Amino acid sequence: xxxxxxxxxxxxxxxxxxxxxxxxxxxxxxxxxxxxxxxxxxxxxxxxxxxxxxxxxxxxxxxxxxxxxxxxxxxxxxxxxxxxxxxxxxxxxxxxxxxxxxxxxxxxxxxxxxxxxxxxxxxxxxxxxxxxxxxxxxxxxxxxxxxxxxxxxxxxxxxxxxxxxxxxxxxxxxxxxxxxxxxxxxxxxxxxxxxxxxxxxxxxxxxxxxxxxxxxxxxxxxxxxxxxxxxxxxxxxxxxxxxxxxxxxxxxxxxxxxxxxxxxxxxxxxxxxxxxxxxxxxxxxxxxxxxxxxxxxxxxxxxxxxxxxxxxxxxxxxxxxxxxxxxxxxxxxxxxxxxxxxxxxxxxxxxxxxxxxxxxxxxxxxxxxxxxxxxxxxxx
Ligand code: GLY
Numbered sequence: 001x002x003x004x005x006x007x008x009x010x011x012x013x014x015x016x017x018x019x020x021x022x023x024x025x026x027x028x029x030x031x032x033x034x035x036x037x038x039x040x041x042x043x044x045x046x047x048x049x050x051x052x053x054x055x056x057x058x059x060x061x062x063x064x065x066x067x068x069x070x071x072x073x074x075x076x077x078x079x080x081x082x083x084x085x086x087x088x089x090x091x092x093x094x095x096x097x098x099x100x101x102x103x104x105x106x107x108x109x110x111x112x113x114x115x116x117x118x119x120x121x122x123x124x125x126x127x128x129x130x131x132x133x134x135x136x137x138x139x140x141x142x143x144x145x146x147x148x149x150x151x152x153x154x155x156x157x158x159x160x161x162x163x164x165x166x167x168x169x170x171x172x173x174x175x176x177x178x179x180x181x182x183x184x185x186x187x188x189x190x191x192x193x194x195x196x197x198x199x200x201x202x203x204x205x206x207x208x209x210x211x212x213x214x215x216x217x218x219x220x221x222x223x224x225x226x227x228x229x230x231x232x233x234x235x236x237x238x239x240x241x242x243x244x245x246x247x248x249x250x251x252x253x254x255x256x257x258x259x260x261x262x263x264x265x266x267x268x269x270x271x272x273x274x275x276x277x278x279x280x281x282x283x284x285x286x287x288x289x290x291x292x293x294x295x296x297x298x299x300x301x302x303x304x305x306x307x308x309x310x311x312x313x314x315x316x317x318x319x320x321x322x323x324x325x326x327x328x329x330x331x332x333x334x335x336x337x338x339x340x341x342x343x344x345x346x347x348x349x350x351x352x353x354x355x356x357x358x359x360x361x362x363x364x365x366x367x368x369x370x371x372x373x374x375x376x377x378x379x380x
Contacts, residue, residue, distance in 0.1 A: 001304045001305050001307075001308070001309070001312045001313055002309070002313070002317060006169075008321060008372075009231045010327070012369060012372045013145070013266075013373070014144050015324075015328055015369050016095055016369055016370070016373060018371065019067075019070070019117065019335055019341070019366055019371075020067065020070055020071050021336075022334060022335075022336050022341070023067055023366075024065075024071070024073065024075075024125075024293070025336040026044075026211075026336060026339045027064070027067070027076065027079060028075070029339075030044050030339060031075075032041065032046075032079075032082060033045075033046040033315050033340065034046060034048050034052075034057050034060050034061075034083055034086065035047070035058070035060050035146075035359050036050075036051075036054065036056050036358070036359050037059075037340075037356050037357050037358055037359070038339050038340045038356070038357045042333070042337060042338030042339055042340065043339055044340070046085050046137050052086060052089045052090050052093075052096070053093060053095070053096025054089065055103055055104070055304050056103070056277055056303075056358070056360055057090070057097075057104055058083070058085075058087070058103050058104035058105060058106065058107040059082055059085060059103070059107060059231045059359045059360045059362075059363040060079075060105065060112070060355075060359055061079075061080045061084055061087075061107050061108040062080075062107025062108070062111065062361075062363055062367075062379050063107075063268075063359070063362060063366060064076040064077070064079045064080035064083065065107065065111045065112070065115070065377055065379065066076075066079065066274070066363075066366050066367055066370055066376065066377055066379070067366070068131070068368075069370070069375060069376070069377050070370060070375065076179075078311075080108065080111075080112065080320030081112065084108040084109055084112060084121065084124070086176060087104060087105070087108060087109075087124070089130065090104065090123070091124060091127060094226040095147060095211060096143075096375060097131050097132075098130070098135070098145065098146055098147055099132060099135055099143050099144065099145045099146070099159075099165050100161045101128040101129070101131060101132040101150020101165065101168060102128075102132065102162075102165025102166065102167060102168040102169075103163060103164065104128065104167060105124060105128040105129075105168060106125075106165075106167055106168055106379055106380060107123040107258060107363075107380075108121075108124075108172070109122070109124040109125035109128070110125045110168065110171055110379075111235035111377060111379050113125060114377075114378075115214045117256060122151055122175070125168070125171070125172075126172060126175070126176075127170035128168060129168045129169055129171070129181060130172070130228035132168055132169060132217055133169060133172075133180065133184050135180055136184045136187070136188070137155075137156070137209065137211060137214070139211075139212070139213060139214035140156065140158075140191070140209040140210075140211065141157065141185075141187045141188070141190070141214065142158040142188055142191045142192075142195075142207075142209060143162055143165075143184070143188045143193045144156075144157065144158065144211075145157045145158055145159040145161075145162055145206075145300070146159075148352030152354075152360040155208075155324045156208050156210055156211040156217065157207075157208055158188075158191070158192070158195070158206070158207050158208075158209065159205060159206050159207075159222065159234075160192065160196050160203050160204065160205055160206075160234045160237050160238050160241070161205075161233075161325070162188065162235045162241075163237055163240070163242060163244070163245065164193070164237050164240060164241045164244070164380060165187065166188065166189060166244065166245060166248075167185055167244050167248060167380050168242065169182060169185035170182055170185055170244075170245075170248035171183075171359075174248075176316060182248075183246070183278060183285045184247075186245070186249060186251070188367075189242070189245045189254060192242075193242075193253065193254075193257050195207045195216060196238070196263065197238070197257055197260065198337045200264055200266030201260040201261050201263055201265075202230040202235065202261070202264050202279070203230070203234055203235055203238040203261060204219050204221075204222075204234075205220070205221060205222030205223055205224055205234040206218075206219070206221075206222040207219055207229045208220070210295060216220050221349075222234070222348075223348035223349065224277070224278040224280075224348075224349055225277070225278035225280055225281045225349045228279070228280075228281040229279075229280040229354075230268070230278055230280045230309060231277070231278050231291040231348075231349070232275050232276060232277060232278060232279055232289055232292035232296075233277075233289060233291055233295060234279065235264070235265050235279070235292070235296070236265070236292050236295035236296040236299055237261045237295065238257075238258075238261040239258050239261045239265060239272040239294075239296060239299035239300065239303060240258075240295060240299030240380070241299075241304075241371060242254045242257045242258035242261065243255065243258040243299060243303045243306050244380055246258065246306055247302070247306055249350075253290070255303075255306060255307070258299075258303050258306075259303070259307075259312075262299075262300060262303055262316055265279075265296060266319050268317065269319065269323075270336045272324050272326070273289060273293070273323055273325075273326035274288050274290075274293070274294065274326060274330070274331070274344075275289055275290070275293040275296065275323070276288055276289065276346070277289045277292075277293045277346045277349045278349050281349060287346060287349065287354055287357075288344045288346065288355075289344070289346040290327060290331045290342040290343060290344045290345045290361050291324055291342065291345045291346070291358050291360055291364070293323045293324075293326070293327055293363035294323075294324075294327060294342060294361050294362075294364040294365040294368060295333075295360070295361075296319075297319075297320040297321075297323040297365075297368045298316075298320075298364045298365075298367050298368035298371065300316040300317065300319055300320035300323075301320045301368055301371045301372065302315065302371070303316050304316040304317040304320070305371075306345070306369065307380040309345060312333040320372075321367065321372070324365070324369065324372075325366055327342060331343050333343050338357075339357075340359075340362060340363035341357075341361070341362040341366075342357060342358070342362055342365060343355070343357060345357055345361045346353045346358075347360040367379070
């Protein structure tokens with residue numbers, strides 16, 4: 001990764017001060033919550049209790065740990081531990097466990113274990129990893145994404161997002177010296193390279209395998225515009241996720257795949273640096289997803305760090321900084337009247353979750369800024 005300019009350093013410093021200033025107030029008035037989005041008054045909701053199995057419930061914990069690292073304020077540590085404790089109800093509910101165990105227990109239990117060697121956190125994370133490993137389909141060589149609901153058979157569903165969950169398995173192998181977790185993660189990553197990544201470097205969101213034979217039977221557009229389209233958050237999970245598989249295994253093919261996806265994404269980013277929900281959505285549709293911008297930026301920084309000082313990594317870093325600056329200037333509520341940071345986030349193209357705040361957008365923005373400053377906790 002190239003050296004940052006003095007101007008860039010100043011901007012990073014100012015932005016981190018804005019983050020810590022705002023988030024101290026926001027956290028104080030949201031103690032005990034696990035936020036996902038905000039209401040019409042800009043106030044966080046709470047996914048504790050009946051919604052404890054929701055897939056995003058680890059991100060507030062991760063945000064608290066990053067802010068604890070940034071400021072040393074014990075309030076953040078206490079809140080992070082509360083999220084982790086609450087997630088036990090999810091850990092004991094088999095129907096609420098799926099491939100997103102990574103998104104829930106990497107930013108909570110694994111993070112706390114790495115910081116404080118906490119045995120309870122180790123147990124929780126290892127249970128989550130073991131359950132995730134149990135989702136591996138041996139014939140299709142993929143990790144099953146979701147459980148069945150609404151009478152849809154999802155035994156053969158795999159999604160690109162899962163690349164971000166694999167570090168839970170890499171961590172479990174590192175800790176136990178048992179290679180099985182890593183074998184499963186690598187087998188899934190190998191399948192994902194072939195099944196999800198297209199010739200032009202774009203990625204599909206969902207691949208449906210026949211769960212009995214492993215044959216591919218469907219490639220729906222998932223949360224994107226439609227079949228053959230290019231859901232922007234999915235592209236960002238691909239860049240970041242394949243880079244992580246390289247980071248944990250050292251296998252060059254994963255780095256090459258991350259670069260292919262990144263090159264495609266860079267060729268599609270609009271001049272405005274505001275990211276649509278799908279790079280192939282109709283040109284006259286102005287729907288945006290700021291979470292895709294933040295995740296792409298954090299993934300590109302990770303990729304730039306993984307490549308080292310090759311000149312090639314500069315273009316990834318430059319793009320990441322442009323995306324983050326655009327969010328900072330145009331898509332963040334810096335006043336502390338709203339609880340969220342990022343605006344114009346979207347759940348998917350066809351649903352009604354548009355122009356909202358979403359917690360993982362905020363998480364990845366903070367993480368990316370802290371990575372630029374060289375002080376981020378390594379959560380994924
Ligand atoms: N992992 C689900 C999503 O990105 O919406």
